[in-house]
Amino acid sequence: MSQRKKRPWFVNASRVRLSQVNKKFAAGTKKGMVVLDAGAGRGPYRKLFKHAQYEAADFAQLSTGYTQLDYVCTLDDIPVEDQRFDRILFNQVLEHIDDPPKVLAELFRVTKPGGKILCTVPLFFQEHQPPYDYFRYTKYALVKLFEEAGYSNVKIGWLEGYFGTISYQFHLMSRWLPADPREVVQGWRLIYMAPLLVGTRALAGFLRGAFSRAELRWKYTKHGMPKNYVVRADRPQA
Template sequence: MTITDDFIAKSKYSDLGRYCVTAFVKSVADGLAPGSSLLDAGAGECAYKGLFRHCDYKAADMAIGDSTWNYDHLDYKAPLDNLPIPDASFDAVLCTQVLEHLQKPLECVKEMYRVLKPGGRLFLTVPMAQDEHQTPYDYFRYTSYGLKYLCTAAGFSEVSVVPMGGMFLRWAYELPRALRMFPKARNSGVSGIRLAGVFLYPLRVALGLVIPVCQAMLLFLDRFDTVRNDPWGWELTARK
């Protein structure tokens, strides 16, 4: 299966947010019994399909979020608020980093509820602090209370929302983004040197070495944030 953005391969320090999401998805996969039916709602390139080899995995997406992605592996190319799937079809629904891209989040969560079997589980992640991405399809950021509202309004019970780390983890996630502000030393696609990029290159290299050390320190400090109301994002589980 060919994909252009391998979520599972992302390292802890290069993309801490995605690393946390992947850890959550791995725990979901480990907890599902062999043969369980799973819908990956908003699956994109189906980057997590390999973790669910023991399940009956199906994927749905609008296939418009990222022009560089390969959407050929989808089972359903459809909006998540109008899935072409019969009622009570799946044991579990997985929805990672998708809800912020949906114009009708409540309608979409209701559809996830509809396609779940009675007793089925929803596993969902969203960011609370992240830059705009996959624009212009980026509409919302969620608090834990907003997530609980959406899921209870859709009919779910046993709704549990857990922060992905605390404030220090969020800072550790933000640090590598500083490198994006530096101009490249060479223009993309054309010949020619960018003087600003060349001049600042040593600083960029130095920061590239220092940032992982700072991230490690922040991740150590994260254990002392016991309030955890300012995380990078949230993990949610709920039951139909």
């Protein structure tokens, strides 16, 4: 009898989508190409680039673990020659950069003519990795930043559909709405606020899972907003 693995009720749909876009980028990376993972962190995509020459750069200032780093540096000053890399991965890092034009100019410098960059970046996400969290980006800002750095063929897409964003909003509600309504009000107003807060919190816990599963089945992009954008761009040949 075949054993089907049971999927948990809540799936982090963004992680699944991140893995999908990075797998596709890896599939378009030829054997032996030189790849920079800029702001590599734990290096979750290293294994996708076994066929290439994968190199990791990060400033390694956080207490989280890091993959083996080839360059411990800030991304505005990467200690390599011009045009070293065929491919640049830049996942979930741009929001942590205090001087984005400077870093994009540096990434452009180290990209080979004809080389490609993949960037994923949040539009709607809580503050994280303090104090290194500076910006959230609209698609208009992203096009401007990448074009001004010199990249061409800049394409912006939604990482998740709107169901993924909704799942995340419910996830935050299930964590942050007060479990004890007396933190907010006292007395007779509890009659109204207790069911509102406790009920919404419980329902949100269920709905975050339902929408995360819906996201993986249907990527709905007609209305709403993504949690993250994906940027694909090229360094022109000449």
